[in-house]
């Protein structure tokens with residue numbers, strides 16, 4: 541008779557199956573394993589977390605849809621991100637929507653596996669910043685750290701006790717979460733959460749967030765606004781997610797073009813970090829036209845021109 545697990549009487553596992561002469565080896569084995577573990581722990585203490593000295597602090601994640609824009613616009617977008625990354629020593633993780641089998645759902649979903657993927661390629665980096673294709677970094681002098689992630693700065697920026705989904709969702713951001721505990725930074729516009737520009741701090745929690753958010757249950761649920769509504773759902777239903785989330789003022793990293801579609805307080809003004817052409821693909825607008833208009837207004841990074849990151853005016 542065969543059972544799934546060996547029974548106590550199975551001769552293979554029976555005490556007497558170990559020849560008497562070798563029994564003394566069992567104790568030394570524990571000792572050897574303990575010594576190895578201790579040495580390993582000590583070596584970790586001495587060498588830190590094995591973080592290579594050249595690991596970038598921040599990785600910019602971009603997912604391109606090359607059929608949605610002219611090749612000229614795509615190359616401007618790439619040079620804009622590279623120029624900014626070069627200025628601050630960040631890495632650029634650039635992928636194509638078609639690299640991720642998201643299924644028959646809107647493009648925006650591809651941002652989630654892309655960030656997850658970037659985290660495996662850059663396990664020693666602290667921050668992953670995802671920015672939509674239809675955006676221009678307008679003021680490359682601002683570093684993400686000074687402008688946003690530094691805890692002192694973040695603490696000033698954090699919008700506490702405000703409805704997660706404006707104007708009146710009953711779930712509000714926490715009043716007293718310290719900035720050090722934040723793992724997820726994003727903005728809201730007048731309609732809701734806006735993950736088109738979002739910063740995620742590398743952590744086990746971040747992987748949980750991305751996995752939960754990308755779950756097929758949400759992906760194929762047909763939320764009216766796809767990944768945005770899925771996010772609003774998980775943020776409002778899971779306090780574990782809400783406690784590590786910071787909402788910061790929209791213009792810090794998600795200014796919109798002068799109307800439409802923004803109300804005046806969200807409209808891009810000279811000197812701000814970036815402009816994101818939210819919904820520029822809608823009827824009556826032109827992503828390319830709007831892009832080119834702002835492209836001419838952007839500031840060029842101080843070190844552009846080095847290493848071929850020449851940002852020409854058009």
Ligand SMILES: *[C@@H]1O[C@H](CO)[C@@H](O)[C@H](O)[C@H]1NC(C)=O
Pocket residue numbers: 605606607608637638647
């Ligand atoms: C890319 O953009 C085009 C045009 O907007 C759209 O039809 C397509 O579904 C998008 N996604 C992919 C994966 O190409």
